[in-house]
Amino acid sequence: MAILTTPKSAVQLAGQGRPLREHVFRIALLSSLVIALGFLALLLVYVVQDGWPRLDSALWENQPSIRRPETAGIQSGIFGTLWIIALTALMALPTGILAAVYLEEYADKTKWYNRLIELNISNLAAVPSIVYGILGLGLIARWMQFGFTVMTGAMTISLLVLPIVIISAREAIKAVPPSIREGSLALGATQWQTIWRQVLPAAVPGMATGSILALSRAIGEAAPFLMLGAATLVRFNPEGVWSSFTVLPIQIYSFISQSREEFHVLAAAAIVILLAILLLMNSVAIWLRNRYQKRW
Amino acid sequence: MSAQHRATATGTGRSLARSRPRYGEQAIKVVLMLAALVSVATTVGIVFALAEPTIEFFSEVSLAQFFGSTEWGPLFKPAHFGVWPIIVATLEITLIAIIVAVPLGLAAAIYLSEYASRRVRKIFKPVLEVLAGVPTVVFGFFALTLVTPLLQDVFPWLGLEPKNALSAGLLVGVMIIPIIASMSEDAMAAVPNGLREGSFALGASKMLTSVRVVVPAAFSGIVAAIILAISRAAGETMIVAIAAGFKSVFTLDPTQEMSTMAAFIAQAGSGDASTGSIAYKTIFAVGSLLFLMTFAMNWFSARMVQKYREVYD
Amino acid sequence: MSEIGISMPNVTVRGPEAPRNLESLDPVFQVEDLSVFYGDYEAVRNVDMTIGNREITAMIGPSGCGKSTVLRCFNRMNDLIPGARAAGKITYHGEDLYGDHVDPIEVRRRIGMVFQKPNPFPKSIYDNIAYGPRVNGMKGKMDDLVEQALTQAALWDEVKDKLKQNALSLSGGQQQRLCIARAIAVKPEVILMDEPCSALDPIATTKIEDLMQELSRDYTIVIVTHNMQQAARVSDRTAFFTAEVDEAGVRHGRLVEFDETSRIFTNPADKRTEDYITGRFG
Numbered sequence: 089m090a091i092l093t094t095p096k097s098a099v100q101l102a103g104q105g106r107p108l109r110e111h112v113f114r115i116a117l118l119s120s121l122v123i124a125l126g127f128l129a130l131l132l133v134y135v136v137q138d139g140w141p142r143l144d145s146a147l148w149e150n151q152p153s154i155r156r157p158e159t160a161g162i163q164s165g166i167f168g169t170l171w172i173i174a175l176t177a178l179m180a181l182p183t184g185i186l187a188a189v190y191l192e193e194y195a196d197k198t199k200w201y202n203r204l205i206e207l208n209i210s211n212l213a214a215v216p217s218i219v220y221g222i223l224g225l226g227l228i229a230r231w232m233q234f235g236f237t238v239m240t241g242a243m244t245i246s247l248l249v250l251p252i253v254i255i256s257a258r259e260a261i262k263a264v265p266p267s268i269r270e271g272s273l274a275l276g277a278t279q280w281q282t283i284w285r286q287v288l289p290a291a292v293p294g295m296a297t298g299s300i301l302a303l304s305r306a307i308g309e310a311a312p313f314l315m316l317g318a319a320t321l322v323r324f325n326p327e328g329v330w331s332s333f334t335v336l337p338i339q340i341y342s343f344i345s346q347s348r349e350e351f352h353v354l355a356a357a358a359i360v361i362l363l364a365i366l367l368l369m370n371s372v373a374i375w376l377r378n379r380y381q382k383r384w
Numbered sequence: 385m386s387a388q389h390r391a392t393a394t395g396t397g398r399s400l401a402r403s404r405p406r407y408g409e410q411a412i413k414v415v416l417m418l419a420a421l422v423s424v425a426t427t428v429g430i431v432f433a434l435a436e437p438t439i440e441f442f443s444e445v446s447l448a449q450f451f452g453s454t455e456w457g458p459l460f461k462p463a464h465f466g467v468w469p470i471i472v473a474t475l476e477i478t479l480i481a482i483i484v485a486v487p488l489g490l491a492a493a494i495y496l497s498e499y500a501s502r503r504v505r506k507i508f509k510p511v512l513e514v515l516a517g518v519p520t521v522v523f524g525f526f527a528l529t530l531v532t533p534l535l536q537d538v539f540p541w542l543g544l545e546p547k548n549a550l551s552a553g554l555l556v557g558v559m560i561i562p563i564i565a566s567m568s569e570d571a572m573a574a575v576p577n578g579l580r581e582g583s584f585a586l587g588a589s590k591m592l593t594s595v596r597v598v599v600p601a602a603f604s605g606i607v608a609a610i611i612l613a614i615s616r617a618a619g620e621t622m623i624v625a626i627a628a629g630f631k632s633v634f635t636l637d638p639t640q641e642m643s644t645m646a647a648f649i650a651q652a653g654s655g656d657a658s659t660g661s662i663a664y665k666t667i668f669a670v671g672s673l674l675f676l677m678t679f680a681m682n683w684f685s686a687r688m689v690q691k692y693r694e695v696y697d
Numbered sequence: 698m699s700e701i702g703i704s705m706p707n708v709t710v711r712g713p714e715a716p717r718n719l720e721s722l723d724p725v726f727q728v729e730d731l732s733v734f735y736g737d738y739e740a741v742r743n744v745d746m747t748i749g750n751r752e753i754t755a756m757i758g759p760s761g762c763g764k765s766t767v768l769r770c771f772n773r774m775n776d777l778i779p780g781a782r783a784a785g786k787i788t789y790h791g792e793d794l795y796g797d798h799v800d801p802i803e804v805r806r807r808i809g810m811v812f813q814k815p816n817p818f819p820k821s822i823y824d825n826i827a828y829g830p831r832v833n834g835m836k837g838k839m840d841d842l843v844e845q846a847l848t849q850a851a852l853w854d855e856v857k858d859k860l861k862q863n864a865l866s867l868s869g870g871q872q873q874r875l876c877i878a879r880a881i882a883v884k885p886e887v888i889l890m891d892e893p894c895s896a897l898d899p900i901a902t903t904k905i906e907d908l909m910q911e912l913s914r915d916y917t918i919v920i921v922t923h924n925m926q927q928a929a930r931v932s933d934r935t936a937f938f939t940a941e942v943d944e945a946g947v948r949h950g951r952l953v954e955f956d957e958t959s960r961i962f963t964n965p966a967d968k969r970t971e972d973y974i975t976g977r978f979g
Contacts, residue, residue, distance in 0.1 A: 110590065117499060121565075124489075186420075191420055205421070208427055219430060219619070221650075222434065251423060307519075315654065
């Protein structure tokens with residue numbers, strides 16, 4: 089066609105170019121993304137700058153104090169968070185992964201109760217965390233009489249992250265190609281042998297990524313603990329699962345609530361520690377995902 | 385090779401019936417199903433934990449008092465139980481958050497889905513995830529110690545209180561950007577390429593294709609994302625507790641300190657309301673209301689997602 | 698595909714000179730009036746055929762004719778598809794394959810399968826072969842079993858020095874032979890092959906075809922292929938399937954003709970078979 093037409097019309101075809109608004113639109117989109125992420129950068133710079141004077145060894149060597157913010161530390165919070173995360177990992181990860189295996193490999197989607205379970209999980213993933221706090225308070229602390237202990241906190245947080253663990257583990261299982269299952273079943277393997285020896289090993293990297301992200305959510309969570317008595321000043325590290333406790337985000341919250349300026353510096357320093365832990369976990373998760381992505 | 389023998393053996397001898405019982409397989413299935421039922425038990429647990437104190441609350445405070453008054457102060461003497469101030473505050477902060485997050489989140493999603501190269505996406509998406517993982521106490525700190533003073537300096541005529549709905553709403557908005565961005569992007573990624581190509585073939589530009597073809601095709605997914613984000617914003621606790629404060633006033637003025645439903649629960653729950661007191665029961669009544677509101681939104685959102693999955697999967 | 702029909706007489710057919718008596722057929726499978734449903738949809742209708750012991754039976758036909766569906770009934774892989782159901786009867790050495798007492802897992806232990814796309818497990822070559830014997834609780838020295846299976850699949854010489862390597866590092870053709878070796882390792886009687894060469898290049902295809910000839914001395918092989926030359930080259934019997942639209946306008950797979958391969962390719966009884974193999978259709 090181009091040969092038959094005159095050069096003039098050929099120029100018309102090419103000449104219109106991109107109107108200005110196309111560029112403006114593209115730049116507007118990009119700047120939205122940059123604004124959102126710029127916020128993250130600003131936040132990081134701000135807390136590091138603010139907390140810098142208190143990023144010293146006293147921060148993790150000392151216990152918190154209401155009277156002496158300039159030497160107060162966050163050791164009980166760090167240990168409390170470690171306790172909670174360890175127990176949450178022990179409870180929520182196996183339960184979530186098993187539930188995901190059931191939903192992906194066994195559940196008949198045409199059955200109403202399986203659809204109900206699925207809908208229920210996506211609902212639970214979005215229930216406000218403070219409501220989980222109420223669950224922990226009303227059911228675990230009071231009704232089961234576990235009190236305001238590490239165990240209550242860990243159980244509450246386990247239930248909170250469970251839907252996240254299930255959803256991400258399901259994604260990881262889904263990513264294992266069906267041909268692997270067929271190959272195994274055709275050799276006379278049972279369904280569980282197929283899952284245990286083929287599907288799960290292949291899904292491990294994806295599950296690890298999801299699990300790390302779920303646990304990092306647990307580390308940053310504060311609202312449920314407000315309901316579980318972690319808000320009072322705790323000046324000792326937990327000695328066991330039945331010990332009372334506090335966690336890092338709650339300590340940060342109580343520092344912020346103090347009016348003296350030194351507490352804000354202390355809060356900023358504690359935030360730096362918290363964010364450093366979370367960034368580390370996120371990086372590991374992202375590295376894992378990139379490393380093992382798409383092997384088929 | 386003993387194929388001959390084997391063939392005869394299989395051919396005539398061994399039957400195809402189960403050679404040994406496999407009770408383990410059944411037991412495993414039961415265990416797995418129990419694990420899945422933990423999630424159902426959680427919902428039942430939440431309802432159970434909320435129901436009894438809520439019912440007791442309403443035996444002492446009438447529904448008319450609860451919904452018919454605009455004075456809120458269950459922790460004071462004399463106590464008032466008109467819930468509207470904290471509902472209005474919740475809605476107001478949610479609205480501010482949505483005004484911030486929808487344009488930014490949606491624009492980011494369109495960019496990532498329609499414009500960004502693979503490499504750019506590979507950098508931006510993890511960063512967005514990191515933003516999603518920032519604990520909300522951190523956003524609260526940021527709102528209280530940086531955003532509010534900054535707004536006070538730049539717009540002194542606003543008369544911003546040290547704790548106010550505006551900064552809290554802005555930061556709640558930042559918090560929900562990743563939800564809107566990543567869920568909308570998923571929905572747009574699910575739009576078949578054929579639709580885009582069809583539009584390009586008609587001579588439509590990229591912008592026109594994005595706005596007139598991709599966004600409408602992904603509409604139910606985008607709506608689901610926004611509803612879920614609203615639900616998140618309405619239930620957010622730490623940012624509002626830190627930056628918007630606990631004062632219960634019936635006002636629409638975002639420069640004032642105000643308590644949301646979640647903030648009230650946190651305040652009352654972290655205090656020393658003794659079990660059985662009316663203040664303690666109020667926590668559960670407000671919790672029920674918040675749970676019902678967010679549950680309705682989540683349910684609707686999950687249905688919308690299911691809908692677009694059915695269309696394009 | 699069209700080059701096939703024009704040279705029909707030149708097609709090498711595994712004809713009467715093959716050293717086996719086709720008339721005295723020793724049946725492994727007998728299919729009587731088999732229909733397969735996916736939910737309410739009847740994918741295949743009223744199939745009757747017999748699979749002879751240590752023969753190669755080919756199933757050919759256009760896409761959507763139900764040949765793979767029928768193949769997947771022989772080891773009950775269709776059970777894995779929700780809503781799939783078989784009506785009619787398939788017997789395996791006289792035993793009803795779909796009888797109540799029959800355990801599909803036991804069936805699959807005896808009737809191996811090789812798939813369209815090579816699907817090695819993301820494990821070492823050694824572990825791929827050892828997997829079947831392990832899950833079946835087979836006794837004996839695993840190293841010997843692995844070597845034996847790989848040798849039978851004509852792969853041993855190529856991989857004996859890298860048994861610990863990941864199977865995904867092999868070429869497509871090698872992967873497919875690995876999958877055949879993997880199936881052999883559990884000592885099945887029958888090997889089902891679902892278009893085993895469709896993802897492979899011609900050289901790799903030749904190797905697999907040679908291997909099938911080799912294996913047919915010890916195993917009964919049923920192969921689905923849409924490559925008619927392949928069916929003509931390797932099989933003893935051929936079943937020709939096609940898709941037909943019934944009165945209600947619904948497509949069903951039907952078995953048109955089932956006979957010795959030499960007859961199907963030189964003197965088909967049905968006009969539709971002739972049209973297909975001469976390239977006038979499909």
